[in-house]
Amino acid sequence: LLGLTALQANAAPEMPPIPDVQGDVVQADGDFKIKFSIGTTQSGAQYRGLEYFEKIVEQRSDGHIQVELFPGAQLGDDLQAVSALQSGTLEMTAPSTSPLVSMFPKFALFDLPFLFPTPDVADQVLDGDIGQQMLDEASTNGLVAIGWAENGYRQLTNSRQEVTAPEDLEGLKVRTMQNPIHLDIWRTLGANPTPMSFAELFTALEQGVVDGQENPWITIQSSRFNEVQDYATETNHVYTPFITLVSERFWSRLPAEYQQLLRDAAQQMGEYERHVGRSMNDQIKQDLADSGMQITELTPEQVKAFQDKVAPVYDNWRDQIGGELIDQVRAASQ
């Protein structure tokens, strides 16, 4: 894991302040250290959420648990960080669910295009039975899953031309996450997708290895993709959660009281981080436009053209993901 340089961050935009810590000091035996690694940079909402997590855990353990934060993939990308948790060399990470689909096939639910019509529906699913089932399912293979935050709704950027319709994607080289549904989505839309680790993405865009990529506004901004991408389209094509994971080897050494403290802190971090990310979208779009990026918002008819074109993806993955699960989410959207 050594030898990687942290992805560079820009100056952090204005964000809602970190809340005060609620709750009493938790008494338990032992002193512990948590290294918490994430792929997004220090200027993103995810890092701000981690700062809140650190504050809660350090204050409520009265300093007996120390948290150290490693943003910008400096300890590895999402997949590398997860393996480090499994081998016990890293205590915590919060990856996008998408690269973990090979490990936890049900996570593919989150990769279905246009599944969550609003953030409220995403919250209902993540904070309800389905979200709990998924946390249980991910609590194997040396991992303990203790909460949800979000990366958010994904938007397309590219260096070639404005994109307002699927036809504009013809031949466009788009980097996707390492995930088969995302590959299917971009092939179905007519683009030329290449899966790649997030840690390599900035350089790949800069060197023109790929023409475009897709990520939520906050991640586009905090990763400085506007410096190497002139066009952005607000497609909202997929909603990506972040899942908060702990190394099982570390977890099993913690007293039950501290395990509960981490669960509570993960829950509070998740709520705060979603709030931060969502409250910043308009400001970020404005900042990106001010920096010279062309931001395209789609009309409902234009969105529908993307939805229609990508619809076959549902048929391709329905059996693997489970039709019932998809229907449950659809029901929550009514």
Ligand code: TK8
């Ligand atoms: C950060 C990643 C990233 C994701 C991606 O570690 O790979 O594009 O959206 O934000 O999880």
